[in-house]
Amino acid sequence: MVLWKWLMTACVLMFAPAAQSVSYAPPPLPERIDAYARASQEIGATPGVLMVIQGGVVVYEGYRGAADRKTGRSFDAETLFDLGSVTKSFTATTVLRLVEESALSLDDALASNFEDIPEDKAGITIEQLLTHSSGLSDETGGFEGRDADPFVSAEAFLAPLWTSPLSRTPGSGYEYSNAGYSVLAIIVERVTGEPFEVALRRLALDRAGLHTTGYRLMDWMPEQAAHGYDDRQIAPDRADQGLFYLERWRDEPVSYRLLGNGGVHATPADMARWMAALSRGEVLRSDTLVRLYQPLMALDGLYPPTFTHYSYGWGVGARPFGERWISHAGSNGLFFTSVQYGPQSDTLILHMTNAARGHVGRMGYEVARMMDDPAYRPQPRRALGFAVLGCSSGRGCRCAPGLSGDASGRAARALGSEPGGPLSA
Numbered sequence: 001m002v003l004w005k006w007l008m009t010a011c012v013l014m015f016a017p018a019a020q021s022v023s024y025a026p027p028p029l030p031e032r033i034d035a036y037a038r039a040s041q042e043i044g045a046t047p048g049v050l051m052v053i054q055g056g057v058v059v060y061e062g063y064r065g066a067a068d069r070k071t072g073r074s075f076d077a078e079t080l081f082d083l084g085s086v087t088k089s090f091t092a093t094t095v096l097r098l099v100e101e102s103a104l105s106l107d108d109a110l111a112s113n114f115e116d117i118p119e120d121k122a123g124i125t126i127e128q129l130l131t132h133s134s135g136l137s138d139e140t141g142g143f144e145g146r147d148a149d150p151f152v153s154a155e156a157f158l159a160p161l162w163t164s165p166l167s168r169t170p171g172s173g174y175e176y177s178n179a180g181y182s183v184l185a186i187i188v189e190r191v192t193g194e195p196f197e198v199a200l201r202r203l204a205l206d207r208a209g210l211h212t213t214g215y216r217l218m219d220w221m222p223e224q225a226a227h228g229y230d231d232r233q234i235a236p237d238r239a240d241q242g243l244f245y246l247e248r249w250r251d252e253p254v255s256y257r258l259l260g261n262g263g264v265h266a267t268p269a270d271m272a273r274w275m276a277a278l279s280r281g282e283v284l285r286s287d288t289l290v291r292l293y294q295p296l297m298a299l300d301g302l303y304p305p306t307f308t309h310y311s312y313g314w315g316v317g318a319r320p321f322g323e324r325w326i327s328h329a330g331s332n333g334l335f336f337t338s339v340q341y342g343p344q345s346d347t348l349i350l351h352m353t354n355a356a357r358g359h360v361g362r363m364g365y366e367v368a369r370m371m372d373d374p375a376y377r378p379q380p381r382r383a384l385g386f387a388v389l390g391c392s393s394g395r396g397c398r399c400a401p402g403l404s405g406d407a408s409g410r411a412a413r414a415l416g417s418e419p420g421g422p423l424s425a
Contacts, residue, residue, distance in 0.1 A: 030060045032370055032377070037064050037363070039380035045360050046229070046383065048336075048353030049075050049268045050367060055346045060367075067226040067354065069236065077269040080212060080225040081352045082245065083337045084330025087264040088181050090204060090213075092130055092313025093278070095184055096288050097203040099126075103191050106130075113187050118162050124170045126187070129180045130312045131297035133173060135166035136180045143179040147258050147332060148244075154186050157256035174297050174310060178261040185260025196259055208277035213266040216249045220265075226354040228334030231383050241334055262330065268352055275341055275348050293324055293343060320372050329364075331356045338364040347371075358383045 029052070037047040046065035053059065063075040098104040104126060111122035121136070128134040136142070142164030145152070161183070167175055185196040192199045197215050211219045225243050233239040245263060254263060266274070277283050284292065295309030295316045307317035307327060314326040323345060329338040336356035340349040349371075351364030359381040366378040 028374070029371060033060045033367055034062055036366065036370070036378055036380065037062050040360070040363065040382075041065065043380050044231075044383040045358065045381045046231075046353050046355035047360070047363060047381075048355070049077075049079070049081075049351065050363065051268060051272070051348070051350040052367065052371070053272060053348045053350075065353065065355065069227070069229070069240065073223070075226065077272075078212065078224055078267050079352075080220055080246075080265050080267055081337060081354065082228065082332055082335040083264050083266055084262050084332050084335060085178075086328050086330040086337050086339055087260070087262045088330075089313040089328055089339070090200060090264055090274075091181050091184055091188075091260045092292075093204045093283060094188055094200050095126065095130065096284055096292070096312060098188065098191055100285055100288060104187070110183070113190050114158075120166055121162060121170075126184070127296075128170050129177075129184050131174070131310050132176050132180060133171050133297050134177060134180050135168045135170045135172075135175070136161065136177050136183065137164070137167035137175060138178050140164045140167055143257075145257060147255070147262065149255070149257070151252050152255045152257045154189075154256045157182060158186070174300050181261035182256055182259055186256065188260075197254070204283055207283045208274050210266070210270045210273055213264065213270045213274070215254045215259075215263060215265070218265070220246070222246075224267075225265075226335070228332075229355040230334060231355050231357045262332065268350060271337075271339065271350055271352075272348065275339065279341070279343060279346060293326060319368070325368075329361065331361065333357075336361045340364060340368055355383065 033050060033052070037050055040047050041064045047062070048065050050062045050064075051058070051060065061077075065075065067073045067075050067079050095104065099106055106125065106127040108126050109122060110117050110124045124134045124136070129136070142161035144160065161179055188194075188199050189196050194202070197217050201214065201217055205213055212224075222243065225246055228241040228244060229239050230241055231239055246265065278289065278292075281289060292312055292314065293316065294311055296312070297310045299308055299310060299315070303315065303317075306319075307315040307325075309316045311326070314328055317325050317327070319325050319342065323342045325340060325342050327338065327340040329336070331337070334354065334356055336351075336353050338349075338351045338361065341347065349364050349367055351361075351367070353360055353363075360383065363381055366381075370376050370378065
């Protein structure tokens with residue numbers, strides 16, 4: 001099912017913008033994007049899914065590569081991908097829904113949800129967890145292991161985190177923290193009395209009409225899920241990592257090391273629905289949505305492309321012509337997803353692939369640059385040259401806001417990246 005058919009049958013005004021739509025995509029954009037994706041595929045990359053939707057109109061929709069190389073099954077709008085850290089946008093929205101219901105306050109301290117919490121962490125607030133300014137660090141011994149490790153309970157997850165040192169005074173600055181978002185998932189469970197995914201579905205996913213998004217509680221079939229590929233492996237059977245988490249979660253709960261900060265799966269169609277529902281105020285109130293787009297916490301440097309702050313589950317920046325621009329990227333070293341959205345022009349750029357090695361993660365951000373500059377012709381992206389992604393931690397990494405494959409030391413530190421993929425032997 002291609003997305004334009006779904007858009008027409010679901011709702012003609014699906015992306016009705018809050019403000020007047022401002023079109024800035026030059027007419028030849030679809031041809032330029034397609035030539036870029038085709039050239040990248042010809043030199044070994046798997047572009048995957050690239051979409052540009054503006055004001056409810058599909059400007060570009062392209063599928064290149066295979067969801068299952070062995071069978072030759074191609075991608076489509078209903079292919080299921082691991083979202084990596086894009087999960088954080090769903091976690092943040094769930095927390096904000098609880099704030100709207102007065103079940104939580106952004107100023108609530110951890111001491112109100114956790115007994116016997118160490119004094120240095122007792123005053124950390126919900127807002128600081130949301131904006132990566134809590135001081136809880138993935139780098140100080142409290143977030144050891146890998147995403148692919150066996151199930152870790154909430155208690156076993158929290159014990160080393162509580163005893164590990166903070167990296168900074170809470171609220172004093174930004175440090176990307178996967179651990180912090182897992183703590184948010186645990187808080188959601190304690191406040192609602194429900195498993196995190198049940199609360200996620202009730203408070204956020206169902207309001208947006210998402211049925212093929214989640215961890216375990218979603219409608220999916222094995223034949224629609226993309227296999228993840230580690231293209232460092234020459235032998236095809238070794239490169240194919242299969243469905244991994246989806247198969248594991250049939251029998252095993254989601255580990256608290258991953259819950260809330262990564263691992264949510266979704267289809268391109270559901271991601272389009274999600275961004276549409278958010279923009280229309282169907283999930284969050286308008287005043288909360290405004291806050292979501294605000295530059296709340298300054299990042300620890302300039303992330304590409306010009307993202308300067310973190311909000312609640314989103315990186316925030318501006319395009320060259322001044323429009324506010326939000327984005328998040330995510331990867332587990334096999335899958336890569338990037339989502340970019342401009343509320344003024346009601347523009348969504350979505351990129352999803354199941355072979356994340358190399359420069360491939362930059363492709364969605366290059367499309368944004370192509371929209372800004374009609375003369376820009378990006379170089380095709382290769383499959384390898386892995387360091388550019390900065391996102392293949394043996395500990396299981398998920399990307400920082402707006403990260404498009406920058407090889408800088410800052411990006412690598414933010415992701416805790418190191419050689420070896422999270423699912424590799």
